[in-house]
Amino acid sequence: MGILEGKRILVAGVTMDSSIGFAVAREAQQQGATVVISNFGRALGITKRIAARLPEPAPVIELDVSDDDHLASLGDRLGEHIDGLDGLVHSIAYGNPETVLGGDFLGAPWSDVAQAVQVSGFSLASLTEAALPMLADRSSVVGMTFDATVAWPAYNWMGVAKASLESTARYLARDLGPRGVRVNLVAAGPLKTLAAKAIPGFEELEEMWGDRAPLGWDQTDTTPAARAVVGLLSDFFPATTGEIVHVDGGFHAMGA
Numbered sequence: 326m327g328i329l330e331g332k333r334i335l336v337a338g339v340t341m342d343s344s345i346g347f348a349v350a351r352e353a354q355q356q357g358a359t360v361v362i363s364n365f366g367r368a369l370g371i372t373k374r375i376a377a378r379l380p381e382p383a384p385v386i387e388l389d390v391s392d393d394d395h396l397a398s399l400g401d402r403l404g405e406h407i408d409g410l411d412g413l414v415h416s417i418a419y420g421n422p423e424t425v426l427g428g429d430f431l432g433a434p435w436s437d438v439a440q441a442v443q444v445s446g447f448s449l450a451s452l453t454e455a456a457l458p459m460l461a462d463r464s465s466v467v468g469m470t471f472d473a474t475v476a477w478p479a480y481n482w483m484g485v486a487k488a489s490l491e492s493t494a495r496y497l498a499r500d501l502g503p504r505g506v507r508v509n510l511v512a513a514g515p516l517k518t519l520a521a522k523a524i525p526g527f528e529e530l531e532e533m534w535g536d537r538a539p540l541g542w543d544q545t546d547t548t549p550a551a552r553a554v555v556g557l558l559s560d561f562f563p564a565t566t567g568e569i570v571h572v573d574g575g576f577h578a579m580g581a
């Protein structure tokens with residue numbers, strides 16, 4: 326018996342098999358879950374091919390978190406595959422790499438900052454709200470962050486967007502707690518995914534981890550982060566909400 330036996334889970338934000346969401350879907354299936362995955366736009370075709378590489382081929386639905394129609398119809402479209410949700414995984418972020426990531430922090434236009442905050446932060450709330458009619462009591466919502474308590478090289482407005490994500494998770498934890506719904510985040514160290522490759526100056530972060538993480542850090546291994554997500558989706562964290570679990574080789578706890 327796996328720790329997610331009988332659980333129905335949506336993993337939103339899977340493009341490649343390098344995506345953290347892919348590893349979450351794989352690990353969740355291996356723990357007994359029924360998984361639906363989502364992605365949006367032109368990447369949807371890739372996601373459909375990638376979904377076939379999971380231990381169990383997973384249904385793929387279209388979901389652009391900045392599209393109100395997609396959010397409004399989420400329940401109906403999910404309902405074609407599963408009759409409810411015990412877990413919701415938000416593994417989504419976007420910021421224009423030419424303006425909000427790397428380069429000049431002060432030069433970014435508000436429209437691009439607003440897009441980064443909407444897609445990477447606010448969408449945790451809009452996606453959870455859209456999924457709420459499907460979400461069972463005592464279910465679990467998990468998102469992915471990159472520690473937003475400090476300023477990083479290159480991360481710039483995505484760091485601000487992640488700060489909004491982290492705060493959003495705490496407010497959702499407050500409001501959904503009475504229904505028994507837990508809302509937590511996993512703060513992963515730098516991983517070589519599609520999103521990371523779009524960050525100019527990402528190598529600087531990689532070098533910092535290499536020097537400082539006491540457990541060491543493999544930027545190509547998404548499994549530790551995915552397993553933490555699976556743990557938070559499971560019944561093994563029944564009294565944990567509004568939390569950020571670091572999966573970063575211990576980097577966050579070191580002074581230098």
Ligand SMILES: NC(=O)c1ccc[n+]([C@@H]2O[C@H](COP(=O)([O-])OP(=O)(O)OC[C@H]3O[C@@H](n4cnc5c(N)ncnc54)[C@H](O)[C@@H]3O)[C@@H](O)[C@H]2O)c1
Nearest residue numbers: 338339340344345389390416417418469470515516518520
């Ligand atoms: N890679 C890292 O170093 C790292 C570290 C910590 C946290 N994270 C976070 O993990 C999450 C997953 O990122 P990843 O590194 O696996 O990269 P990824 O590019 O594989 O995944 C990001 C996903 O977000 C989706 N997405 C973007 N805009 C969207 C929209 N409007 N609607 C719906 N989906 C949209 C993309 O299509 C993609 O599937 C992100 O929140 C990211 O910030 C990544």
